[in-house]
Amino acid sequence: MTVLARATEVTRRYGDVLALDRVSLDIRAGELVGLLGPNGAGKSTLINLFTGLRRPTSGTVELLGGSPRDPAVRRDIGVTPQETGLPEALRVGEVVDFVSAHFPRRTGRDELLDRFGLRDLVRRQIGGLSGGQKRRLAVALAFAGEPELVFLDEPTTGLDVEGRRALWDGIRAFHDGGGTILLTSHYLEEIEALAQRVVVVGHGRVLADDTVPAIRDMVGVRRVTLSADALPDLPGVLGSEREGDRVHLLTADPDRLVVELVRSGTPFSGLEIRPTTLEEAFLTITAKESTLV
Amino acid sequence: MSSLVLAHTRYQLLEQIRVPIGLISSAFFPAASMLAFVVPFAADDPMAATTATGSMMMVGAMSASLMGLSISVAQDREQPWNGYLRTLPAGPLPRFAGRILTTMAVMLLAVIPVLVIAALFTEATITVPRLLLGLAALLAGSVPFMLLGLLLGFLLSSKAAIGVSQLLFFPVAILGGLFLPLRVMPAFVQAVSPFVPSRGAVELVWSATTGAPADLVSVLALGGWTAVTAVGAAWAYRRDEGRRFS
Secondary structure, eight states: OOEEEEEEEEEEEETTEEEEEEEEEEEETTOEEEEEOOTTSSHHHHHHHHTTSSOOSEEEEEETTBOTTSTTGGGGEEEOOOGGGSOTTSBHHHHHHHHHTTOSSOOOHHHHHHHTTOGGGTTSBGGGSOHHHHHHHHHHHHTTTOOSEEEEESTTTTOOHHHHHHHHHHHHHHHHTTOEEEEEOSOHHHHHHHOSEEEEEETTEEEEEEEHHHHHHHHTOEEEEEEOSOOOOOTTEEEEEEETTEEEEEESOHHHHHHHHHHTTOOOEEEEEEEOOHHHHHHHHHHHHHHHO | OHHHHHHHHHHHHHHHHHSTHHHHHHHHHHHHHIIIIIHHHHSSSHHHHHHHHHHHHHHHHHIIIIIIIHHHHHHHHTSHHHHHHHHSSOOHHHHHHHHHHHHHHHHHHHHHHHHHHHHHHSOOOOOHHHHHHHHHHHHHHHHHHHHHHHHHHHHSOHHHHHHHHHHHHHHHHHHTTSSSOGGGSOHHHHHHGGGSHHHHHHHHHHHHHHOOOOOHHHHHHHHHHHHHHHHHHHHHHHHHTTOSOO
């Protein structure tokens, strides 16, 4: 598969702060990659390097076979602005026209606004939009130039559930049409719902890079949930949490745990064994990393 | 390329028109100075009134370029939208050009009240060709102030830009002879005057509007200032790239 964006041994410092530490990453055509990491992990710096806003301190960044610093190369990418920064005085249609003017291939204004449910707002001033509407406009702008590769930084932050689903549909439609996406999100649910590949970054390094199920399995932890009044000491419990009469136990070996539980003769009911969520996997990976540092 | 300059100019103009406070302050100050300094003291003599009107046009142009540009560029740099604009496929030229063209438009609008006051309350006289020539001289003479505005805007925070541009504006305007005729000034001011950019700029305007010969040293110094501020603005722009933490 063609590589659309590539970082090779990239390091970026801001003064004494090491934001990225010898990161290598390929984004291939047609992928939908979720970039996951706590605040300050280096996600935004990585996106800033790929979109030409920053230069790496060392290492190389390639975008569509060229340098992201070259404006001509950036004709085939789309980026979301932060919705807090949209020019308040302009109308929705005007800002779309302004952004579109930069691209040789353009999505028609009406079609673009339709796709994100903004058609009726074309004459409205941006300052008068709700937070959710601004967010949708910001994401729509990333698609104004019929891009091959789109960088979506926190696309659904601040949206209600319905708005988020609508935006997910738009992102999926772009991906189904062959588009490539690099997505960051605070919502792990979002990465789980959209991404096929997950890149976990922490402390400026890539900690894991694999499919969503593989990242979950990598941690190898299962969640055992049951209802019981009191539990004996059980082997291999990594963590436990009580929620009403339900008890959640995290373990690497659920079979042994259940066997021991039955052997102990403790009465229980409603036994469930589930794979951990991406969130749990993510916390485990980044926690492991911080104990190493 | 030129369509991008157009898009950026249109965008800047829309912002100016929708939030017209910049426009109003640019127009108010020279008009108020006109009423305070020119109408009471120089209204009766056609030559003095015409010259003073030219000075007030320059005051307006200087304030729009030096203060207007430095503050708006510094404010924009503090907005996340600025980072987004830099990811769009365009170099710095369309944005520079859009800003300069918009500032020129603001300047020409700010001149209107000055001209109206001059026509109604003074003996200032001018022919249409000389007026057009004077406006062209005004735009040309403002270039170093626009470049200085860009330089300060790229270098400073918006709060610092407000202070520094005002701090520069008044001494430079006074030394250039914009507020009071130079012949009533102390000798040291008259000695320094040809070397400040406001003097060369207003010499061009005076010469274009009244036909009086421009002071050569002042005009040469203006050329020097234009070159220096151009280098400074380009340096500050490059330096600005990649400086913000995020």
